[in-house]
Amino acid sequence: xxxxxxxxxPRTILLTFAGRRDRMTLLTYYVERAIERGLIDEWHxxxxxxxxxxxxxxxxxxxxxxxxxxxxxxxxxxxxRLALGGKRTVLRCxxxxxxxxxxxxxxxxxxxxxxxxxxGGWNNQASAxxxxxxxxxxxxxxxRDPLHQPLAIAATPDILPEFGFANxxxxxxxxxxxxxxxxxxxxxxxxxxxxxxxxVLYRTGYGSNGEWLFPETEEAPARLFVRGPSTDYPxxxxxxxxxxxxxxxxxxxxxxxxxxxxxDDIVFFDLDRLAEFIDFRRRNTGYFLLSANVVNNGVxxxxxxxxxxxxPGFDDYEMPRGGMCGSLWGSGAKAQRLHEFxxxxxxxxxxxxxxxxxxxxxxxxxxISWLGADLTHIPDIMSDDEHDLCYGVRKRSRKVNxxxxxxLASHLSFWKQDAEMDIDRILSGYRALADRELHARAPRxxxxxxxxxxxxxxx
Numbered sequence: 232x233x234x235x236x237x238x239x240x241p242r243t244i245l246l247t248f249a250g251r252r253d254r255m256t257l258l259t260y261y262v263e264r265a266i267e268r269g270l271i272d273e274w275h276x277x278x279x280x281x282x283x284x285x286x287x288x289x290x291x292x293x294x295x296x297x298x299x300x301x302x303x304x305x306x307x308x309x310x311x312r313l314a315l316g317g318k319r320t321v322l323r324c325x326x327x328x329x330x331x332x333x334x335x336x337x338x339x340x341x342x343x344x345x346x347x348x349x350x351g352g353w354n355n356q357a358s359a360x361x362x363x364x365x366x367x368x369x370x371x372x373x374x375r376d377p378l379h380q381p382l383a384i385a386a387t388p389d390i391l392p393e394f395g396f397a398n399x400x401x402x403x404x405x406x407x408x409x410x411x412x413x414x415x416x417x418x419x420x421x422x423x424x425x426x427x428x429x430x431v432l433y434r435t436g437y438g439s440n441g442e443w444l445f446p447e448t449e450e451a452p453a454r455l456f457v458r459g460p461s462t463d464y465p466x467x468x469x470x471x472x473x474x475x476x477x478x479x480x481x482x483x484x485x486x487x488x489x490x491x492x493x494x495d496d497i498v499f500f501d502l503d504r505l506a507e508f509i510d511f512r513r514r515n516t517g518y519f520l521l522s523a524n525v526v527n528n529g530v531x532x533x534x535x536x537x538x539x540x541x542x543p544g545f546d547d548y549e550m551p552r553g554g555m556c557g558s559l560w561g562s563g564a565k566a567q568r569l570h571e572f573x574x575x576x577x578x579x580x581x582x583x584x585x586x587x588x589x590x591x592x593x594x595x596x597x598x599i600s601w602l603g604a605d606l607t608h609i610p611d612i613m614s615d616d617e618h619d620l621c622y623g624v625r626k627r628s629r630k631v632n633x634x635x636x637x638x639l640a641s642h643l644s645f646w647k648q649d650a651e652m653d654i655d656r657i658l659s660g661y662r663a664l665a666d667r668e669l670h671a672r673a674p675r676x677x678x679x680x681x682x683x684x685x686x687x688x689x690x
């Protein structure tokens with residue numbers, strides 16, 4: 232039904248751990264242009280927002296949700312409405328969940344109830360159909376009467392597989408609802424369905440993360456990923472492990488793809504050289520991580536000054552010890568000066584770009600790329616993903632990391648810098664740069680990149 236198991240062409244997938252709205256606006260603008268140019272196939276936006284306002288913005292801005300969390304009963308809307316009454320109608324989807332896959336039909340017109348279909352509830356032992364006279368009781372589980380009885384319930388032990396997707400078909404006929412999972416009948420309820428239009432909702436919860444694929448949104452490039460901790464996670468595991476675990480568990484689906492990962496406060500990247508960066512990444516499998524040449528990144532700033540993009544008399548950008556922290560990382564004033572210099576001298580940074588730089592120490596992972604084939608080296612649990620990707624994971628892959636100077640990106644700030652920076656002023660400058668870059672000219676026509684040998688192994 233869907234292509235979650237079918238062979239497909241290699242994709243370029245961008246990951247962003249989101250989402251500070253005030254920081255992401257420029258990134259969203261650049262990524263949309265990259266998608267329009269066919270440079271990025273999918274944008275996986277991971278909801279790691281820290282406040283309600285940012286979470287709500289993510290749901291509005293990225294309405295297609297691909298994964299649903301284990302630790303929430305929140306319903307997510309499908310981008311399709313269902314008209315029922317008078318003829319047979321089928322709702323199709325695929326879901327990967329160990330238990331508790333829920334489909335909601337929230338009535339938006341006509342007289343009658345809203346409905347909820349539970350597949351593999353009660354620890355994957357039963358399935359059920361519920362009706363709610365009040366649509367609010369469907370969407371808000373806490374508002375329900377705890378003694379509310381289902382219209383139908385059936386024993387369906389292990390109907391959802393532990394691994395992989397199950398194809399689901401919900402048939403709505405005249406006076407009946409049938410639900411099939413992998414061709415097996417899970418529910419058969421003889422009930423009249425008053426005609427009307429319904430929002431389609433979906434969720435998991437009760438300790439089960441879920442992944443959902445619908446035919447109508449299968450080709451949507453931007454998808455929101457919302458996941459909770461797995462039940463087997465140790466206490467205190469860092470939030471981002473859920474993302475790495477997801478890709479590692481699905482390496483068969485992603486092993487031929489190229490991954491880009493950028494911070495949510497990337498405020499510029501060079502669209503005209505993104506294709507070149509991706510092509511270099513694809514052809515050079517001997518690197519584990521490939522980093523963009525990032526403005527406001529301690530290691531990159533050292534090489535930017537060494538290449539002449541930053542003149543010797545303009546601050547001093549030392550090589551951070553072991554690639555970590557350093558004076559730029561700790562100084563908002565220094566970062567402010569660097570951003571303002573870059574905004575006035577963007578061409579100098581482009582023109583000074585040179586051959587790839589092999590790098591075996593730590594580097595801030597503000598904008599990086601890896602191959603899907605290397606997902607097997609990334610563990611489920613990392614206490615510091617930047618450290619582990621630069622050292623332990625790289626060594627397990629028996630590869631080196633590198634910086635690609637020809638592809639520029641700009642990183643707004645590290646937490647240590649924020650208090651000293653005029654963020655609004657910097658963002659205003661980058662908005663003006665985006666206007667010049669994306670509106671005032673066509674993409675530059677450049678000669679094909681020549682293959683060059685890496686120039687160094689360390690500072």
